Amino acid sequence: MTQNHIIHPQDFLIDKAALQARRSYKWRHYPADVLPAFVADMDFRVAPAVQAAILETVEAQDYGYPLRGGDRPHLPLATVFAERMALRYGWTVPAEQVIALADLVQGINAAILAFSEPGDGVIVQVPNYPPFRESILTTGRKLVPLEMVRTQGSYGFDLETLEAVIDERTRILVLCNPQNPTGRAFSRAELEAVLVFAERHDLIVLSDEIHADLLYPGARHIPFASLSAAAAARTVTLSSATKGFNIPGLRCAVAAFGTDALLKRFHDRVPSRVLGSVNHIGIDATIAAWTEGQAWLDGVLAHLNAMRDHVAETLRRELPAVRFHLPDATYLLWLDCTDLGIEGTAHDFFLEHARLGFSPGEAFHPDGAKHVRMNFATSKPILDEILERMVKAARANQR
Amino acid sequence: MTQNHIIHPQDFLIDKAALQARRSYKWRHYPADVLPAFVADMDFRVAPAVQAAILETVEAQDYGYPLRGGDRPHLPLATVFAERMALRYGWTVPAEQVIALADLVQGINAAILAFSEPGDGVIVQVPNYPPFRESILTTGRKLVPLEMVRTQGSYGFDLETLEAVIDERTRILVLCNPQNPTGRAFSRAELEAVLVFAERHDLIVLSDEIHADLLYPGARHIPFASLSAAAAARTVTLSSATKGFNIPGLRCAVAAFGTDALLKRFHDRVPSRVLGSVNHIGIDATIAAWTEGQAWLDGVLAHLNAMRDHVAETLRRELPAVRFHLPDATYLLWLDCTDLGIEGTAHDFFLEHARLGFSPGEAFHPDGAKHVRMNFATSKPILDEILERMVKAARANQR
Numbered sequence: 144m145t146q147n148h149i150i151h152p153q154d155f156l157i158d159k160a161a162l163q164a165r166r167s168y169k170w171r172h173y174p175a176d177v178l179p180a181f182v183a184d185m186d187f188r189v190a191p192a193v194q195a196a197i198l199e200t201v202e203a204q205d206y207g208y209p210l211r212g213g214d215r216p217h218l219p220l221a222t223v224f225a226e227r228m229a230l231r232y233g234w235t236v237p238a239e240q241v242i243a244l245a246d247l248v249q250g251i252n253a254a255i256l257a258f259s260e261p262g263d264g265v266i267v268q269v270p271n272y273p274p275f276r277e278s279i280l281t282t283g284r285k286l287v288p289l290e291m292v293r294t295q296g297s298y299g300f301d302l303e304t305l306e307a308v309i310d311e312r313t314r315i316l317v318l319c320n321p322q323n324p325t326g327r328a329f330s331r332a333e334l335e336a337v338l339v340f341a342e343r344h345d346l347i348v349l350s351d352e353i354h355a356d357l358l359y360p361g362a363r364h365i366p367f368a369s370l371s372a373a374a375a376a377r378t379v380t381l382s383s384a385t386k387g388f389n390i391p392g393l394r395c396a397v398a399a400f401g402t403d404a405l406l407k408r409f410h411d412r413v414p415s416r417v418l419g420s421v422n423h424i425g426i427d428a429t430i431a432a433w434t435e436g437q438a439w440l441d442g443v444l445a446h447l448n449a450m451r452d453h454v455a456e457t458l459r460r461e462l463p464a465v466r467f468h469l470p471d472a473t474y475l476l477w478l479d480c481t482d483l484g485i486e487g488t489a490h491d492f493f494l495e496h497a498r499l500g501f502s503p504g505e506a507f508h509p510d511g512a513k514h515v516r517m518n519f520a521t522s523k524p525i526l527d528e529i530l531e532r533m534v535k536a537a538r539a540n541q542r
Numbered sequence: 543m544t545q546n547h548i549i550h551p552q553d554f555l556i557d558k559a560a561l562q563a564r565r566s567y568k569w570r571h572y573p574a575d576v577l578p579a580f581v582a583d584m585d586f587r588v589a590p591a592v593q594a595a596i597l598e599t600v601e602a603q604d605y606g607y608p609l610r611g612g613d614r615p616h617l618p619l620a621t622v623f624a625e626r627m628a629l630r631y632g633w634t635v636p637a638e639q640v641i642a643l644a645d646l647v648q649g650i651n652a653a654i655l656a657f658s659e660p661g662d663g664v665i666v667q668v669p670n671y672p673p674f675r676e677s678i679l680t681t682g683r684k685l686v687p688l689e690m691v692r693t694q695g696s697y698g699f700d701l702e703t704l705e706a707v708i709d710e711r712t713r714i715l716v717l718c719n720p721q722n723p724t725g726r727a728f729s730r731a732e733l734e735a736v737l738v739f740a741e742r743h744d745l746i747v748l749s750d751e752i753h754a755d756l757l758y759p760g761a762r763h764i765p766f767a768s769l770s771a772a773a774a775a776r777t778v779t780l781s782s783a784t785k786g787f788n789i790p791g792l793r794c795a796v797a798a799f800g801t802d803a804l805l806k807r808f809h810d811r812v813p814s815r816v817l818g819s820v821n822h823i824g825i826d827a828t829i830a831a832w833t834e835g836q837a838w839l840d841g842v843l844a845h846l847n848a849m850r851d852h853v854a855e856t857l858r859r860e861l862p863a864v865r866f867h868l869p870d871a872t873y874l875l876w877l878d879c880t881d882l883g884i885e886g887t888a889h890d891f892f893l894e895h896a897r898l899g900f901s902p903g904e905a906f907h908p909d910g911a912k913h914v915r916m917n918f919a920t921s922k923p924i925l926d927e928i929l930e931r932m933v934k935a936a937r938a939n940q941r
Contacts, residue, residue, distance in 0.1 A: 184606035207583035245818025394821040419644025422793035
């Protein structure tokens with residue numbers, strides 16, 4: 144298949160029986176009668192180029208120490224990431240300032256250790272990806288929440304409120320952009336406000352940009368480090384092909400340091416080899432995704448866009464009490480089910496009464512028990528079954 | 543193929559053209575006319591059960607978040623490791639005290655950070671695996687060498703000499719058993735002497751036992767932590783299937799903490815998620831190796847044993863000036879080429895005059911420039927070509 148071949152859903156959709164046969168967390172965590180719509184991977188085959196890169200190693204049983212960039216297999220990965228950032232966003236970062244990681248959570252943890260001390264404050268948008276919140280707490284740092292608030296048709300955040308709660312021991316701001324679970328891709332004005340704030344309080348910014356590949360028409364991704372040289376000097380950008388190209392099990396991510404000085408400061412506290420080496424199947428798959436995967440990604444995004452609109456229309460028509468905003472990016476919806484009048488948590492309600500497995504809102508926000516996060520990266524028949532069960536259970540409860 | 547099928551060399555040997563087509567460090571690092579005998583992987587196909595475990599994921603493109611032991615994929619790995627230790631060595635370690643790593647060097651680095659401070663001393667046998675020596679230096683610790691000395695027909699070490707050079711800031715002893723590059727599998731008496739020494743100086747012992755699967759007839763592996771409860775309480779055992787089962791690129795290893803208190807002390811300094819998650823292809827392959835790979839390993843060991851004896855006989859007959867001892871374990875030979883009268887390093891001599899790629903002795907020991915480490919895990923035809931080139935070049939130099 145050439146890179147210019149147009150990808151249709153039938154090229155990547157997998158039928159339900161094959162999904163159920165997988166040994167995946169998504170399809171095995173809940174009992175077999177539960178339809179899963181939680182953990183962030185997609186019910187799709189990977190890009191042909193990704194599979195070809197994996198098969199090259201597997202068919203040759205070439206599992207020895209790899210030669211990729213001499214004895215530094217992460218270097219080609221760093222180079223491809225840097226080229227991709229320059230091409231897509233006009234952001235220049237030298238490959239020498241990009242390191243390989245197993246996953247973003249490792250990067251967040253390591254950067255928290257490197258750039259703060261126990262008891263220091265770490266700002267994180269809430270709701271947010273639960274492991275980021277855990278990272279702050281298990282390293283003995285103080286979680287300083289930056290609330291995502293519902294605005295006219297979208298979500299925003301309020302830096303004035305944050306100003307009131309931080310103190311001189313606040314060292315780090317974890318930015319998630321596009322944001323999980325709200326799906327916001329922040330505007331330049333919003334990001335510049337964060338930068339002014341970070342400069343005023345001398346904060347290191349850890350910018351999780353893993354969802355940048357999953358952007359819908361009309362939205363734009365702006366790497367935080369691309370705002371200015373001063374922004375780059377205080378920013379560690381974290382990314383991976385695992386979300387956009389659906390390979391989270393392969394464990395390969397990158398951290399890009401805006402300056403060499405920042406990378407050196409990091410390694411003074413966290414030596415490179417404490418992070419472990421990344422397996423070369425993950426590296427090869429990531430390089431293939433980033434260099435040859437665009438046609439597949441375009442096809443997947445067209446399908447996700449259609450599913451996003453389909454879910455939104457259906458919920459607005461059938462369950463107007465569920466409040467949400469259309470995401471700018473991600474295949475995730477942050478659903479406020481407060482007005483459904485559910486007793487207990489929304490997650491438990493849908494699990495019990497609709498046999499649906501959503502992500503529990505309380506894992507993303509202490510006050511999120513009436514929310515769920517819904518993953519709509521599946522086929523239309525499965526999605527319709529999810530919506531049908533959801534509507535039926537919610538209506539029965541409202542009667 | 544059943545587990546009881548007898549494995550012959552033709553079941554795992556790969557021809558030279560296929561090896562040269564690999565993108566492996568071993569076969570691509572040197573120019574094409576150089577025969578490689580350096581980096582520690584084997585020129586063999588993997589165990590059928592290992593390949594089947596990998597193919598199960600790859601054919602289903604099941605690259606999402608894995609379900610293996612719920613959302614803790616390392617748990618089945620830890621369980622299998624603990625069961626293997628109990629079965630093979632009568633050593634009991636609870637699976638809850640076993641963590642997953644990408645590689646042993648990560649474990650050594652992390653344990654050095656957890657159990658010592660900058661400036662503290664770390665004892666390591668020399669010659670030793672170069673990344674261990676680097677780990678001590680890049681973390682700002684002081685390397686305290688424990689010399690391996692040639693004894694009657696073997697190698698030993700001298701703890702009295704060590705006693706004279708350590709001080710109260712020496713915190714850690716890195717033990718490599720079986721030892722790389724000398725191939726020694728230490729006796730119970732030797733290990734007990736190390737334990738007495740470690741107790742007297744209150745040292746944490748980091749016991750690299752990655753070569754334990756590659757033991758020759760007559761040799762025995764004794765896990766250091768199995769010596770006594772007191773030994774376990776100060777020991778972190780590091781292991782992996784990557785050496786014995788030839789899958790280093792897949793990046794999966796374990797660290798077993800002798801007590802829960804030791805693990806807790808480790809995690810107080812090195813939070814779990816700083817280490818990153820291990821990819822599930824590596825985990826699956828390791829579990830398959832440890833539970834279904836024995837027939838393959840037996841076949842490989844029979845071949846390695848024959849190659850070990852063949853190299854030894856050939857060198858003793860054709861190049862008696864090269865001094866070495868038969869290894870108890872590993873497919874590595876530590877060759878003292880001092881008496882060959884080579885100018886410059888032994889590595890460079892054989893590279894230039896024999897087009898052979900050995901591991902340079904000076905990477906394992908500051909005074910090792912007249913040594914090379916030879917990897918004999920290949921087919922007899924390739925090994926014969928290596929020996930022929932080696933003998934020819936050395937003899938020409940002696941004339």
